[in-house]
Amino acid sequence: MSKITQVLATGKTRTTGTDAAVFSGNHEGKLDIHLTAPGNNAVRVHHFNAIEAHPTAEQLFAGAWSACYSAAVGLTAKQLKVALPADTTVEIEVDLGLGGHEYFIQARLTLFAPGIDREVALKIAHGADAICPYSKATKGNIDVVLNVVTD
Template sequence: MKLSTPGKGDGTNPEQMLAAGWSACFIGAMGLAAAKLKVALPADTAVDAEIDLGTTDGGYFLQARLNVSLPGVTREVAEALAHAAHETCPYSKATRGNIDVVINVV
């Protein structure tokens, strides 16, 4: 895999890899939550994870936004699934308390 720094080069950067892994894992966690609630995830379920690399006082930090799309699912159920997934997804657990994370149901 060809790697590059954010915004430079034609390779993948670490933030993109984190976003891809987190998105896939989060969808899996929503699937488990949906099974418990006896609802089906739509075929076009999507999680668009945006990872920002910021700087402060000469150091670096990450922050994330997970934009969850569950077409055809009521907002109440979609928010419940996203919340449950955020509690159980290993990526969410690993980052909890370490970086700012915003979950948006879109």
């Protein structure tokens, strides 16, 4: 897999909540998109950080991935019988960049689960990564870094 040596643009989304609650996003708020997970009537509001007034492909990809991954976080937590805090948040950043003379994307997924034991949060993050179709589609195709923040 080729590495990005120069980042040209970054699309970032922040999705809060992982179950039937309403989801809210970051403070930038250039664009709000309401998405739901399959079989879930919950509304997810994604706020995109944008340099321009319209979303980039990287922001749209991050937003769709965020909706899917957030649902997977909720499902994984339920399977592990862990109650997630109301302020659980998923942040996804997708970079467009150059590696030599070719274009690539890479991503960073961060699960914010305040008050959850770090090892439990890591199990949830990795479990969600294992079942999320977007994570499966990118596995081995792009560089992805998975992080957890529990404070």
